Amino acid sequence: MKKIIITAAIVLAILIGCKSKGNSDDSKKLNLAFESKSNSNVTGTATFTEKKGMVTFVAKLTGLKPGIHAIHIHEKSDCTAADGSSAGGHWNPTFKKHGKWGVEEHHKGDIGNFTADKKGNGTITLTTDEWCIGCEDETKNILGKGLIVHQGADDFTSQPAGNAGARVSCSAIIK
Ligand SMILES: [Cu+2]
């Protein structure tokens, strides 16, 4: 009887050990910082958090002109150019047309528009199972791409990028 209890205790310890390890592997988080581009004063932070196959994106920007601004994931994590052009075009690993997320055909990087208030502050969030942080599926993996905030709004129609104007802030999506 004693032996059975000890065996059961060992099995339980192994199960708990595996479970806690599994949980820590399942939850991934990136903390990113935006840098100003195109002579703007737009800065801010962004996080990507992955839990149970869902990625939640949160960005907080300051220094914007009040009004509507586009934000996208572009194809490169290179923010070196003064005008942000080094980040390339929209991230589009599935070869779709540019458009509005969740409504019609769209790029994997077409996060959309958000509004900056009178003080120039704006936030945007998006939760999706169409992205992952560092998985093998290159149609989902956001690592190695770049976030771009634009001077103007995305019209969701113009190809290939929604005619959103200058790139006013940039952040590499890297660990
Ligand atoms: Cu863009």
Ligand SMILES: [Zn+2]
């Ligand atoms: Zn696009």
